[in-house]
Amino acid sequence: MRGSRRPAIFFGFRPWRDYVPRWFPDRDCKVVSSKPRDMLRGGWPLRLLLYRSPEVYVWGFKYPPFLKSFCRCLRIPFYHVEDGFVRSVSLGAQRSPPASLIIDSRTLHYDARSASDLENTLQTYDFAADRALMERADRCIRMLLDLRVSKYNLGKRVSLDALLGPKTKRRVLVIGQVETDASIAFGCDRAVTNNDLVRLAASENPNAQIIYKPHPEVLYGTRSGVSDPAEVADICEMLKEDIAPADALEGIDHVYTITSLMGFEALLRGIPVTCYGMPFYAGWGVTSDHAANARRNRCLMIQEIFAAAYLLHSQYFCIDTAAPVALERIIRSLAIKSGTATGVEAGAN
Template sequence: MIGWGFRPTAKKAQNYAKKHNLRYIALEDGFLRSIGLGVEGYPPFSLVVDDMGIYYAAEKPSRLEKLIADCNLNNEQARQSHQAMALIREWQLSKYNHAPCEPIDTEHKNQIVLVIDQTFGDMAVQYGLADENSFRQMLQSALQENPDAEIWVKTHPDVIAGKKRGYLTDLLDQPRVRIISQDINPPTLLSQVDKVYCVTSQMGFEALLQGKEVVTLVCLGLPVGA
């Protein structure tokens, strides 16, 4: 049986598989998904296919987790892996690839800290052992731990498109906080910041690929990149 991740709409397929002693295979958008947004009808160029769990579910093993744990690359495979990561950086690839590669205008001379919001009700939040309060704690931690920094809060592309709402939308009445609500290529944005805070967003993993310091407290959630 095949279903879309661990969403409520997949419960029927999961229950049927369990009842009839069948494997349940979870599908999800791939990490390099598409040019445009899925909520605007752009088809995915990649899919995650998992017969054990799904990568964002922290309490259940996933096929991706097992592949990484059992990985023993030879020299050629290691070279290809590093080459693939270098190409991702060179071409500034991300999950969605529609946004312009134009840096944010800023006159701030000190440290810039990026806080990543997510769409409200995201399965990666629920199954990453996080909740609405995790985002409040993340923003507060970023402000307290970086007193001289300007805090940039990145709004999710689906929120920018008007399709969904975010967790931090109503929590941004802070003089040091700047909302990044325009569409911008994520690697371009990451190149402008010194540190990144995330709950379970894939952009935290992308920040690691860019060599950035990423902060995700255990109490906030368990992202795949952790």
């Protein structure tokens, strides 16, 4: 049986090596190190020549550049893999496995330097003709909002009013990110820090209350920041504990982000969003953009972007067994595990 499956070599998947065979049950999977020294010692990538019709999968950008060039020269299929948009209850840095993956044959969805499979779909797909897809997208969006499910689902449930006092003026939420993250490195055409974003939001909204939400991994200490929040403490209110995205977005009038997915979650709630960088959802007419992308010259609706990203280009896996499942089941499962849904809500179709 094993010999009848196509060989697939996975680089950069060491944290998830036990999950890979369950994510790709129709492949003969081999997980190897992506470090150049280990690859050369192990005879990679030349060992690929020993396999019949192999495929190569890499996690994020955790691979040496020569690997992709080698595969292109020999016409070996090469795929980028990254966390999906509805991921888990805990953080990836805490070794919580993802409940969704995005697999792209061109580049990662957050790499604005060139077109990904997702970007090409957004540029060309006839969403109006696919009524079933759009109806499903509407249902899934409603589920996400009703059950308060996000990418990560571990923040504290508390209202901004309880933390900051009653709302007396416009509230502008600044979404902090891990400043060394690849989504910033490949999604921005110039250097930027979270503090830069706070200052931008304050300068463009002089009469608003500026609220700064640091990234959960920075708050939990699993990743380090670059800028010092104390330097902008005089122009913003900083949330010093991890607040669940649904609660942090409640009552917000505008969101500022570099490339964070939370910006898209704000759009799903009808909140205007300003992007400093070029995440997958920017450049289509639904955001106010400080960057430009000449390739993205089509106007889309938020529901269409959701349909492409969350339904057409994401794969979902059972949290407990890693077996393939539908997005609807993942939303319900994460709602139950994070405690954001009642039994009635979680069981609803």
